[in-house]
Amino acid sequence: MIERWRSGEPGEWGIYHLTAQGETSWFGFAQAIGEHLRQQGKACAELEQIPSSAYPTPARRPLNSRLDCSRLQQQWHVSQPQWQDALRECLAQQH
Secondary structure, eight states: OHHHHHTTOOOOOSOOOOOOBSOOOHHHHHHHHHHHHHHTTOOOOOOOOOOGGGSOOSSOOOSOOOOOOHHHHHHHOOOOOBHHHHHHHHHHTOO
């Protein structure tokens, strides 16, 4: 992106979101990590899904906080892998 910008081909200015493709919840993310641990023969705590309302925080949280990365793809032709693939790659690097 920086090279394109320096060469005089900037995309539109503004806010862009950059995250892996797909969507999940924190629970789904933790489940995927737990599944990886079990497949490796490692112990994993039993997970219990709870609604956000059961975990109060000082700040109000939106019901839908998914990031839309389509503008980054359209303007800069940048796309990320699916979150499951990125997670597998990250976990494969762990010892």
